[in-house]
Amino acid sequence: MASKILKQVARIVTAQRKREGGGFMVRRPLPSGSVDYADPFLMLDHLGPVFYGPGEAVGAPDHPHRGFETVTYILEGEFEHHDSHGNHGILKPGWVQWMTAGSGVIHSEMPSDKQLKEGGNFHGFQIWVNLPAKDKMIRPRYQDVPPESIPWFESSDKHTKIKVIAGEVEDVKANIDTHTPIYFLDLRTTGKYSLHIPESMDAMVYNYHPTDILVGQEKTRVAESQLAILRHRGEPVTFEAVEDAEGGEGKKEARVLILAGTPIGEEVARYGPFVMNTDEQINQALIDMRSGSFGSIPGSSERMRKTNEANNLRRQAGKQ
Secondary structure (H helix, E strand, O other): OOOOOOOOEEEEEEOEEEEEOOOEEEEEEEOOOOOOOEOOEEEEEEEEEEEEOOOOOOOEEEEEEEOEEEEEEEEEOOEEEEEOOOOEEEEOOOOEEEEEOOOOEEEEEEEOHHHHHHOEEEEEEEEEEEOOHHHOOOOOEEEEEOHHHOOEEEOOOOOEEEEEEEOEEOOEEOOOOOOOOEEEEEEEEOOEEEEOOOOOOEEEEEEOOOOOEEEOOOOEEEOOOEEEEEOOOOOOEEEEEOEOOOOOOOEOOEEEEEEEEOOOOOOOEEEOOEEEOOHHHHHHHHHHHHHOOOOOOOOHHHHHHHHHHHHHHHHHOOOO
């Protein structure tokens, strides 16, 4: 008797374009009109790929966060971050920043001086991850992780490589510490690979590359800018590259992000950059921010000046 093929892709969501931060465009599949929250993931933004001329790059000047984590993953270009606790660094290609906002922080994410002066490509992602109630008011924390500290898994047939940012793939384990069980993987394949995801985790797959990919035992085709919500039931999820439609030899490389996590299962109250459990906690976050208890970052007006100048340059070039 033939084995039953399980349908593992429950829903496909297409990312919507939205202007964020200091004026940059993102593709956002989560939240969307049909999927507001994928516990514990609150948001997935695909930044770029975009080419900036000299002086045109923009970021996200000073803004607050409380009650969750922001995860930034850079593929191309550079971001420079500052915060109200005195932290500072530059994220370059391959870097990941896992920031726990916790009790509250003012954060700035701007193009580095090099990116702003020279221009060039920028491509990356930002993901918002919820925190359980017991951790929402913990002290803010940064994990700035260079590419050499992020392990890769390679399949035995050499056709699949997976960057293990959080979680594990077979015997390869990530170095990043998370507050709840989470998988964050960058899978690239020219073949076929079946990934085990713990049954306790809800999972989704985002295709950030122009090449389609077949996902699940039923081989659902997922195109660029589409998010596949999985129903895997603890069964291995198959990822398969498609044949080259242009008649080339073999298969084109497919690239996807895989996000999976154990649901927190708590009430979510959210207002802009604040994610708490009740409306009263949101109101308190607003009071605390307005009172100045989140602190501030020196140089705020200079960052806004650079942002306004970059937007003016892009408008003059017809890029807005």
